[in-house]
Amino acid sequence: MEITKSFEAFLNTKQEENLEKEFASALNFVNSAEFDKSMTLQNLYEALLSFKEVKDFQTKCGFFLSAFFSRECGNQTLALKDDCQIDFLGSFLASGELKIIGDAGDFAGSFLSGGKVFIEGSVKDNCGYFMKGGKIVVKGDASNHLGHFMNGGEITVEKNIYDFAGNCMIGGRIECKGSAGYSLGYRMSGGVIEIKDLAWDLIGEEMAGGKITVRGHIGKELCQNMSGGIVTVREEYKDTPKGKTFGGKIIYSNFKG
Amino acid sequence: MQEKIDIVKLGGVEEGKPKKPRPKLPRKEIACQDPKERIKNFNEVALGYTPEEAVYEAMRCLECQRPRCVVACPVHIDIPTFVGLIARGKFAEAAKDIRKYNSLPAVCGRVCPQENLCEAACILNDTNPGNPIAIGRLERFSADYLLSKENGSAEAPKITHKTPYKVAIIGSGPSGLTCAAKLAQMGHTVHLFEALHKAGGVMMYGIPEFRLPKEIVQKEINYVKSLGVKVETNCIVGKTIPMDEIMNEYDAVYIGSGAGFPNMMKIPGENLGGIYSANEFLTRVNLMRAYDFPKTATPIRKPKRGVVVGAGFTAFDVVRIMLRLGAEHAEIVYRRTRKEMPGRGEEIEHSEEEGAIIRELTNPVRFIGDENGFVKAVEVQKMELGEPDSSGRRKPIPVPNSNFIIETDLVVIAIGQTPNVLIPSNLKGLSTRWGSVINVNRETYMTTVPKVFAGGDAITGAATVILAIRAATEASRAIDTFLRDPQRKWYPPEVSEKK
Structure with a gap:
């Protein structure tokens, strides 16, 4: 079956009960499709755009492109068109390097276990969801829930990250060169988060383990309901009101040396 | 053009x-x-x-x-x-x-x-x-x-994709309106239910005209309506329409009923005439335009010497209304100091410019009535500040033998609000804390009742408009995900059995 026909068939299937099964289904459709060996991810994306008015396109297209890239691997570049948000780009990647030019949708680089996803624009929610390894680099901003349930690997964000970054994070590393929003490291139990500029209210909320470092200004209610882990903030914010803590450690540092 | x-x-x-x-x-x-x-x-x-x-x-x-x-x-x-x-x-x-x-x-x-x-x-x-x-x-x-x-x-943007799903929104305050607008833009059919005769919630009844003109609020509501949201006023969910009917008719329900139940002091003399809760006082003035009485149907007691208890946003609104109603002397009585006041800096400044007096480190202990049962004075006690409490603010401690009397003919209690118990009491299985604040999953805004979401002051207690908007925005995304999920997975909050 021609690859666009295969995608159309995938688009008409009922959504699977979990994301792994949905990806496996997408992979089956890609494997059963016939396409020219010279076909790149970019060619496929442009061909699939003709279905963009169909319901669930943004999710299904993301899975299909990710499945295609997982099969073909290597190093590829995908230039996105502004008017159509695609979710799940670079998901389930185990090797290879994917460069995305433009703004990615939700769940970019989710379930990543190896390889590298380089995003030239910004990403929406849940980037690096359930990530186990590999690396994600975001040149722009990352929206809420960056590294949700992340267990390994590394995420670098060049600009800002919004709320709930490192939410329920178990391992790995998040580095942000800008600022972070509310509830940084919410319910985090492992891993490392480093923020170069400020982080707003509720840093380390309900945190049980891991390490958070904020080098700039901090918001209110630091470490609310914290039970473990280490949070390092600037010495000058020693008097900033803290939340109720049950354990863990807050270090006030001058970040010299 | x-x-x-x-x-x-x-x-x-x-x-x-x-x-x-x-x-x-x-x-x-x-x-x-x-x-x-x-x-x-x-x-x-x-x-x-x-x-x-x-x-x-x-x-x-x-x-x-x-x-x-x-x-x-x-x-x-x-x-x-x-x-x-x-x-x-x-x-x-x-x-x-x-x-x-x-x-x-x-x-x-x-x-x-x-x-x-x-x-x-x-x-x-x-x-x-x-x-x-x-x-x-x-x-x-x-x-x-x-x-x-x-x-x-x-x-208003044109909505191209229309879904078959229907969502009921209870409450038309900032949270309800935002959730309605976002869901309508996602293509869902949205019906918004408001208990009062005008939509807008706290923006209509709580915030005075001189801070937020009602014409502006109405224009914002018109924008939301233009997205296709159907607004039904004079409809108390749980009374006018049974909760079961809502649950059967809609695919999802969002509770954005706010915090409209006033906290009171629980001290002697609080039932005297001339003592209002801030909610009642503000509703009379803002929604019913009592300041124009007898041109309007609702009266209000016009004070000569007014006292407001509390120092939040509401308290400053009330003291400024008292001055506009002709009070010669209007003062705020607050048990902490200016530094701990939750009111906005700009509001405090404007109130003082208008002649409001701020009496710090003072707390009422009883209200004294006249022979007709109306308040004539407040007995207050001096306070001093101790160590910070759970809210991060220093705890006020009474100073012994420091009581004195403030004469007044109007007292308004503005010490916070909690959500109304009507919806929790009509919805079986809905978990709450502190009596009426709804428990939700912090990430999905799902309550303990399947297909019922909640946000805004109903889940936090009285807070700010922007925080209500934030909760509604995140909840609208969660509702959309839930509606599109073929299995309709439900992630309720973790609620302790002991509670």
């Missing part, structure tokens, strides 16, 4: 040309009505920026590469972009850009505590403390411009 703006004449920068920011210029103050004049009327106090002033202020913005203001904004409005559009004379486009993140920009531009949020995070504070970009005033300016030029609703 949109009016042509000569941006060079206004001091801005032409489209396509690089902007040279002027961060060293002082912050532009907003014009206000004269205090002596404004206490005689209920017209808006802050008059807003003129186009020249707005462009001047927008030209101060550095349009940072990594804007801190955006992370500090609870709904993450792209502030540098909209400020940049104002600097380029694109006032209406700026408001449209804000509306992508916040459906009520004209309201938030007026009542959001920007000095503790986006403006507190502005990078200009690092070099010149207390001189950040006036983000709130610029938001207000652009939103007002759009509402005045295009009547707002004409700008």
Whole structure:
């Protein structure tokens, strides 16, 4: 079956009960499709755009492109068109390097276990969801829930990250060169988060383990309901009101040396 | 047709040309009505920026590469972009850009505590403390411009995809309206139920005309209606319509019923005539326009000497209304100091300009009545501050033998509100804490009852408009995900069995 026909068939299937099964289904459709060996991810994306008015396109297209890239691997570049948000780009990647030019949708680089996803624009929610390894680099901003349930690997964000970054994070590393929003490291139990500029209210909320470092200004209610882990903030914010803590450690540092 | 703006004449920068920011210029103050004049009327106090002033202020913005203001904004409005559009004379486009993140920009531009949020995070504070970009005033300016030029609703985006799902929203305050607007934009059919005769919730009954004109609120509501949201007023869910009917008819329900149940002091004499809860007092004045009695149907006791207990946003609104009702003396009685006051700096300043007295470290212990059963005085006690409590503020401790009397003929208790118990008591299985605050999953806004979501003050207790908008925005995404999920997976909050 021609690859666009295969995608159309995938688009008409009922959504699977979990994301792994949905990806496996997408992979089956890609494997059963016939396409020219010279076909790149970019060619496929442009061909699939003709279905963009169909319901669930943004999710299904993301899975299909990710499945295609997982099969073909290597190093590829995908230039996105502004008017159509695609979710799940670079998901389930185990090797290879994917460069995305433009703004990615939700769940970019989710379930990543190896390889590298380089995003030239910004990403929406849940980037690096359930990530186990590999690396994600975001040149722009990352929206809420960056590294949700992340267990390994590394995420670098060049600009800002919004709320709930490192939410329920178990391992790995998040580095942000800008600022972070509310509830940084919410319910985090492992891993490392480093923020170069400020982080707003509720840093380390309900945190049980891991390490958070904020080098700039901090918001209110630091470490609310914290039970473990280490949070390092600037010495000058020693008097900033803290939340109720049950354990863990807050270090006030001058970040010299 | 949109009016042509000569941006060079206004001091801005032409489209396509690089902007040279002027961060060293002082912050532009907003014009206000004269205090002596404004206490005689209920017209808006802050008059807003003129186009020249707005462009001047927008030209101060550095349009940072990594804007801190955006992370500090609870709904993450792209502030540098909209400020940049104002600097380029694109006032209406700026408001449209804000509306992508916040459906009520004209309201938030007026009542959001920007000095503790986006403006507190502005990078200009690092070099010149207390001189950040006036983000709130610029938001207000652009939103007002759009509402005045295009009547707002004409700008509603067209909804192309329509889903078969129906969502009921209970409460038409900032949270309900935002959730309704977002869900309507996602293509769902939305019905909004309001108990009062006018939609708007706290924006209509709670915030006075001189701080938030009702005409502005109505225009914002019209915008939401223009998205296809059906608003049903005079409808108390749980009384007018049984909760079961709502549950059967709709695919999802969002509770945004706010916090409209007043806290009282529980001290002797509280049932005397002339003692109001802030909710009752504000509803009479704002919604029923009691200040115009007998032209309107609702009366209010006009004080000579008024006392307000509390020092939050509401307390300052009440004391300013007392002065406008003709009080010769109106004072705020607060058990902590000015430093711990939850009210906005601007509101405190405006109240004092208008003649309000702030009595710190004082707490009422009983109310004294006259022979007719009306309040004639309050007995208060001096306080001192101890160690910080769970709220992070220093705990007030009574000073023995320090009681004294304040004469008054009107007392308003403004010490906070909690959500109404009506909905929790009518919805079997809905978990609450502190009696009526609904428990939700912090990430999905799902309650313990399947297909019922909640947000805003109903899940936090009384908070700010912007936090209600934030909860509603996140909840709308969760509702959309739930509706599109073929299995309709439900993630209720973790509620302790002991509770």
